[in-house]
Amino acid sequence: MLLGDSGVGKTCFLIQFKDGAFLSGTFLATVGIDFRNKVVTVDGLKVNLQIWDTAGQERFRSVTHAYYRDAQALLLLYDITSKTSFDNIRAWLTEVHEFAHKDVVIMLLGNKCDMTGTRVIRTEDGESLAKEYGIPFMETSAKTGINVELAFTAVARELKQRYSQQDEPKFQIHQYIESQKKKSGCCGYL
Numbered sequence: 298m299l300l301g302d303s304g305v306g307k308t309c310f311l312i313q314f315k316d317g318a319f320l321s322g323t324f325l326a327t328v329g330i331d332f333r334n335k336v337v338t339v340d341g342l343k344v345n346l347q348i349w350d351t352a353g354q355e356r357f358r359s360v361t362h363a364y365y366r367d368a369q370a371l372l373l374l375y376d377i378t379s380k381t382s383f384d385n386i387r388a389w390l391t392e393v394h395e396f397a398h399k400d401v402v403i404m405l406l407g408n409k410c411d412m413t414g415t416r417v418i419r420t421e422d423g424e425s426l427a428k429e430y431g432i433p434f435m436e437t438s439a440k441t442g443i444n445v446e447l448a449f450t451a452v453a454r455e456l457k458q459r460y461s462q463q464d465e466p467k468f469q470i471h472q473y474i475e476s477q478k479k480k481s482g483c484c485g486y487l
C-alpha cells in the first residue's frame with residue numbers, strides 16, 4: 298500500500314513500476330483508493346504484488362484507514378522538495394501504528410530526488426528519521442525510475458521470506474537495500 302501526502306508522487310511511483318512510464322505535467326489527485334497488480338520474480342519464484350494506491354488528501358482518510366489492516370507492506374512517501382510532506386511522516390506513522398497490522402513491512406521513501414534544484418529535505422534527514430523508527434529508507438524518483446523497482450523487489454523478497462515454508466537464510470531488508478540502492482548524484486549521494 299502506498300501512503301503519503303497528496304502530491305508526493307504515489308500514483309506516478311506505481312505507474313513507473315507497472316508500466317515504466319512517467320506522465321509529466323499532469324496531476325490528477327487519486328480519489329479514494331485504486332490498485333494494480335504486478336508479478337515480480339524473486340529467486341525463481343513468482344510473487345504477485347497487489348499494490349494499493351491511496352489518496353493523500355485528508356478528506357479520503359477514513360476510506361483508506363479501512364484498508365490498512367489487510368496491508369502486508371506500506372511504502373510511505375514524502376517529497377524531497379516539500380518540508381510539509383516530510384514533517385507529516387510522523388503523523389502518517391502514528392496512523393500506521395494505530396490502524397495497520399503490527400507486523401507490517403514499512404519503508405520510507407524520499408521521492409522526486411530528480412528535483413535537485415528545489416530540494417529542501419537532505420538525504421541525511423530522511424535517513425535519520427527512518428533510523429529513529431527502525432525502518433529502511435531510500436530516495437526515489439518516479440520520473441527517472443531510480444530505486445522504484447528496488448523498493449518493490451525488496452518488499453517482495455521480505456514477503457516471500459515471511460510466507461515461505463522453506464528453511465532458508467533470513468532475508469535482511471535493511472542490508473539488501475543498502476547493498477542495492479543506487480547512490481546516484483540525483484539523490485544527493487555524490
Ligand SMILES: Nc1nc2c(ncn2[C@@H]2O[C@H](COP(=O)(O)OP(=O)(O)OP(=O)(O)O)[C@@H](O)[C@H]2O)c(=O)[nH]1
Binds near residue numbers: 304323
Ligand atoms: N519531478 C518529479 N515529479 C514527480 C515525481 N513523482 C510525481 N511527480 C509529479 O508530482 C505530481 C503529483 O504526483 P501524483 O503521483 O499524482 O501524486 P499522489 O501522491 O498520487 O497524489 P494524491 O493522489 O493526491 O495522493 C504530478 O504532477 C507528478 O508529475 C518525481 O519523482 N519527480
